[in-house]
Amino acid sequence: MSRKIVILGFFCLFLLNLFAIAEDKAAGYALLEKIVSTFREMAEKGTGGEKIVNPALQEMMAEAKKAKAQGQLDPVFYRRFTRILMVMKLFVIPNDPEGILSPLIEREISEFVADVKGEIESEIKGTKGVGIVADALTEEILNLRLYLDTKEDKAKLMEKFRMKSAIETQKK
Numbered sequence: 314m315s316r317k318i319v320i321l322g323f324f325c326l327f328l329l330n331l332f333a334i335a336e337d338k339a340a341g342y343a344l345l346e347k348i349v350s351t352f353r354e355m356a357e358k359g360t361g362g363e364k365i366v367n368p369a370l371q372e373m374m375a376e377a378k379k380a381k382a383q384g385q386l387d388p389v390f391y392r393r394f395t396r397i398l399m400v401m402k403l404f405v406i407p408n409d410p411e412g413i414l415s416p417l418i419e420r421e422i423s424e425f426v427a428d429v430k431g432e433i434e435s436e437i438k439g440t441k442g443v444g445i446v447a448d449a450l451t452e453e454i455l456n457l458r459l460y461l462d463t464k465e466d467k468a469k470l471m472e473k474f475r476m477k478s479a480i481e482t483q484k485k
Contacts, residue, residue, distance in 0.1 A: 339461070340376075340380035340383075340386050341380075341385075341390050341394075341457070341461045343376075344373060344376060344380070344394055345394075345454060345457055345458055347376070348373060348397070348398075348454065349454065351373070363405050363407055366401070366405045370398050370401055373398055374395065374398055377394055377398075390457060390461070393453065393456075393457055393460075396425065396453075397450060397454065397457075400421065400422055400446070401450065403422055404418075404422060419437060422446060423437055425446075425453075426445060429449040429453045430445075430449050430452065
């Protein structure tokens with residue numbers, strides 16, 4: 314269990330510089346910075362496990378809900394961020410000796426990896442699986458950062474597209 318957290322933390326370490334540069338402390342950036350710094354700290358200290366990770370994830374979820382309620386997060390960011398938290402929580406759940414939850418957990422984590430990486434991974438168990446999931450989580454955190462960084466540009470581009478479409482429609 315701790316091994317999973319340490320590996321996740323190391324993948325998050327390289328993200329630290331990206332978030333240290335961000336001067337904008339908007340809710341989305343703050344949440345992303347918190348997730349990276351939390352797992353970086355766990356990796357540095359060699360701590361982890363359900364008893365340490367769950368309170369951290371619960372705190373981040375509470376902050377995300379509060380920010381969404383205050384209109385500081387849009388639905389797209391909120392949904393994708395909470396999905397990251399969900400996958401992390403599922404990933405650190407202790408082994409299910411009876412195997413009752415295993416199919417559900419494996420399916421959800423596999424779908425997350427497929428959605429982020431574009432490929433279906435046949436095996437998300439064991440050491441290789443930890444790396445695959447950590448890589449997908451890291452990529453999704455980066456994707457959310459890029460989403461926040463380019464949100465205004467996307468809106469401008471969409472407006473240009475609408476204007477161009479309206480002009481072409483009027484010509485016909």
